[in-house]
Amino acid sequence: MDAVSVLLVDDEQGFLEAMHKRLVRRGLLVRMAGSGAMALEMLDEHESDVVSLDQKMPEMDGLQTLIAIKARHPRVKVIMLTGHATVDSAVSGMALGAFEYLVKPCDLETLLAQIHASVGRREAGGGLA
Amino acid sequence: MIGKLQALAPYYRLLARKIALAIVVVACIPYALTFGLFYSSYNDSTQAQVLGSLRGVVETHKRDIDEFLADRLSDLAAMAGLLGVEELQRPESLRRAFNALQDAHGAFVDLGLIDARGRHLAYAGPYRLMEANYSQSPWFQEVLAKGTFISDVFLGFRGVPHFVVALKLPHEGGPYLLRATIDSARFASLVEKVRLGQSGEAFIVNRQGLYQTQGRERRHILAPSGLALPEAFEGVRVWETTAGGREVVLAQAWLKDGDWLLVCQQDTSDAFEPLYRARRLVLAWGLAAMALLVGTTVLLTRGLVGRIAAADHDKELLNEQIIQAGKLASLGELAAGVAHEINNPLAIMVEEAGWMQDLMQSDAGVLAQSSHFQEYQRAIEQIQTHGRRCKEITVKLLGFARSTFSPLQPTQLNELAREVAGLVERPARYANVNLTLDLDPELPQIMASPTELQQVLMNLVNNAMDAMEEQGGSLFIRTRQEEKGGVLLEVADTGPGIPEAVLSRIFDPFFTTKPVGKGTGLGLSICYGIVHKLGGRLQVQSAPQQGATFRVHLPARPLAQSKPESLKAAA
Numbered sequence: 001m002d003a004v005s006v007l008l009v010d011d012e013q014g015f016l017e018a019m020h021k022r023l024v025r026r027g028l029l030v031r032m033a034g035s036g037a038m039a040l041e042m043l044d045e046h047e048s049d050v051v052s053l054d055q056k057m058p059e060m061d062g063l064q065t066l067i068a069i070k071a072r073h074p075r076v077k078v079i080m081l082t083g084h085a086t087v088d089s090a091v092s093g094m095a096l097g098a099f100e101y102l103v104k105p106c107d108l109e110t111l112l113a114q115i116h117a118s119v120g121r122r123e124a125g126g127g128l129a
Numbered sequence: 130m131i132g133k134l135q136a137l138a139p140y141y142r143l144l145a146r147k148i149a150l151a152i153v154v155v156a157c158i159p160y161a162l163t164f165g166l167f168y169s170s171y172n173d174s175t176q177a178q179v180l181g182s183l184r185g186v187v188e189t190h191k192r193d194i195d196e197f198l199a200d201r202l203s204d205l206a207a208m209a210g211l212l213g214v215e216e217l218q219r220p221e222s223l224r225r226a227f228n229a230l231q232d233a234h235g236a237f238v239d240l241g242l243i244d245a246r247g248r249h250l251a252y253a254g255p256y257r258l259m260e261a262n263y264s265q266s267p268w269f270q271e272v273l274a275k276g277t278f279i280s281d282v283f284l285g286f287r288g289v290p291h292f293v294v295a296l297k298l299p300h301e302g303g304p305y306l307l308r309a310t311i312d313s314a315r316f317a318s319l320v321e322k323v324r325l326g327q328s329g330e331a332f333i334v335n336r337q338g339l340y341q342t343q344g345r346e347r348r349h350i351l352a353p354s355g356l357a358l359p360e361a362f363e364g365v366r367v368w369e370t371t372a373g374g375r376e377v378v379l380a381q382a383w384l385k386d387g388d389w390l391l392v393c394q395q396d397t398s399d400a401f402e403p404l405y406r407a408r409r410l411v412l413a414w415g416l417a418a419m420a421l422l423v424g425t426t427v428l429l430t431r432g433l434v435g436r437i438a439a440a441d442h443d444k445e446l447l448n449e450q451i452i453q454a455g456k457l458a459s460l461g462e463l464a465a466g467v468a469h470e471i472n473n474p475l476a477i478m479v480e481e482a483g484w485m486q487d488l489m490q491s492d493a494g495v496l497a498q499s500s501h502f503q504e505y506q507r508a509i510e511q512i513q514t515h516g517r518r519c520k521e522i523t524v525k526l527l528g529f530a531r532s533t534f535s536p537l538q539p540t541q542l543n544e545l546a547r548e549v550a551g552l553v554e555r556p557a558r559y560a561n562v563n564l565t566l567d568l569d570p571e572l573p574q575i576m577a578s579p580t581e582l583q584q585v586l587m588n589l590v591n592n593a594m595d596a597m598e599e600q601g602g603s604l605f606i607r608t609r610q611e612e613k614g615g616v617l618l619e620v621a622d623t624g625p626g627i628p629e630a631v632l633s634r635i636f637d638p639f640f641t642t643k644p645v646g647k648g649t650g651l652g653l654s655i656c657y658g659i660v661h662k663l664g665g666r667l668q669v670q671s672a673p674q675q676g677a678t679f680r681v682h683l684p685a686r687p688l689a690q691s692k693p694e695s696l697k698a699a700a
């Protein structure tokens with residue numbers, strides 16, 4: 001079975017990198033995008049199984065990006081990452097087809113569990129690959 | 130709050146005084162004007178009435194006296210006409226005539242017929258006056274000149290005060306005179322009988338100012354009166370003046386063609402006694418009405434100011450609540466902003482530490498050589514532990530300020546209370562706290578967020594448990610029905626209570642009395658925010674050593690539900 005491919009979308013570079021390293025280490029195919037537009041480009045180029053999408057980004061925000069992703073790549077599962085202040089729109093995102101939302105700051109274990117859940121696989125125990 | 134009201138007490142007293150004064154002044158000026166006007170016109174008219182009635186009495190009296198004198202002259206004239214001079218010369222006839230007159234009214238003392246030389250031709254009376262010669266008497270000349278005459282009072286031959294009326298009877302043998310002496314006592318009683326209250330008297334003085342009658346004071350007849358005699362006038366004059374050192378009302382009238390002055394006088398106090406009595410009554414009424422006015426005003430004003438004070442008090446409370454809510458809102462925004470900004474770096478720190486852990490696990494074989502391996506691991510764990518602690522704080526902060534994401538649903542507080550009681554049962558036992566549930570079985574459901582209310586209740590219960598940590602005590606959770614479908618949730622403890630200085634700050638964010646690291650100071654402000662959002666009120670009542678009671682009043686449903694539609698759509 002192919003490794004699960006994940007696209008992390010966040011305008012916070014440090015967070016992207018930290019998560020990227022840790023997820024790769026746990027056997028996932030991970031790409032990173034610093035903005036909604038970039039994420040769309042990358043998906044157009046090559047679809048990922050799961051997108052972890054930050055809610056609050058400059059220019060194109062999480063909700064807009066979600067709508068665009070769902071329009072162009074309906075099969076892609078989207079996990080919304082949100083701050084407390086934007087929980088409302090995250091819930092709206094659920095209505096628009098997001099798989100789940102997580103309240104930031106979320107830790108690796110939670111995100112990993114949701115990624116596996118979204119692709120219908122049991123978590124690989126969280127152990128290192 | 131109480132202290133503030135007490136401090137304001139003088140202000141309200143002053144306010145009450147000012148309002149009362151203003152009302153009394155405004156009401157009293159027209160009242161006093163009306164009363165004064167009424168009083169003075171009443172005074173004037175009553176005075177005029179008193180003087181007018183005195184004038185009437187004196188006018189009647191003057192007429193009576195004038196008539197009496199005229200009647201005596203007509204008596205003589207009638208008798209002379211009836212008998213004729215010849216008959217009158219006969220002593221027997223004169224005596225009979227005199228007796229007839231005496232029988233009629235007894236006003237005469239004697240009667241005599243006198244010839245032109247002043248000698249008695251006949252005399253009837255008690256005195257021996259047959260030999261008297263009147264030719265030198267002033268009245269004798271007057272009668273001859275005028276035809277009739279009424280004398281002043283004089284002493285005469287007998288040295289007794291009296292006066293005479295005389296009539297000239299023309300006859301061919303020279304004129305004759307018919308002369309009669311008037312009974313002074315009878316005349317005096319006629320003059321003095323005037324009815325003028327207690328102190329009224331009447332007397333007569335002649336043109337020379339000599340007393341003609343004694344008056345009430347028993348003056349010497351013919352003694353000078355000292356009165357300044359007025360010019361001749363018609364009718365009666367009435368005025369107020371001072372006589373003999375007394376305030377009197379004086380009435381004067383000329384009698385006998387201006388020969389005699391009738392003087393009636395009465396003490397002013399006596400004359401105006403009815404007026405004074407009425408005046409006292411009116412004044413008493415006026416003062417009583419004024420007192421009533423002032424009393425009513427003071428009472429009404431007190432009530433009014435009491436209401437103002439109560440309204441001020443309510444406003445003050447409301448202001449405090451608004452200020453508190455505003456403070457929380459702005460602090461909440463600030464806190465949320467800070468928390469939000471810290472969140473991302475915090476996440477990165479924790480994840481990077483996690484990354485280091487990942488790496489250390491894979492490099493364990495190499496790193497285990499290092500004597501610091503354990504230290505590295507411990508330090509990284511510490512970073513992660515405290516990073517997570519920071520995250521918890523920011524989550525709480527965000528929860529404190531978050532926009533509403535808590536769908537309202539029918540909520541039964543009793544259930545929540547039982548759940549929370551179940552959660553704290555065990556720790557309560559350890560802390561020697563006796564937990565009592567006192568739930569209203571009829572408690573209605575309310576529209577609220579159960580998770581949020583649970584948070585509130587949990588917070589209050591935890592605080593109460595913390596308060597009784599050292600000594601143990603009793604913890605009560607009560608629910609009660611309130612009006613309009615609202616509910617009351619009460620959490621009471623028997624702990625040491627909350628000092629007054631702390632009481633006003635307990636809802637402030639970040640205010641805590643717990644040791645550093647044990648409390649964030651956000652619990653109660655979050656509760657406050659939640660209760661407020663649900664349209665309720667959170668109150669606290671406490672005193673040192675008296676425990677603390679927190680009361681949450683919640684309405685059946687919040688007044689302004691925030692975005693219920695979008696929430697429904699989301700769910």
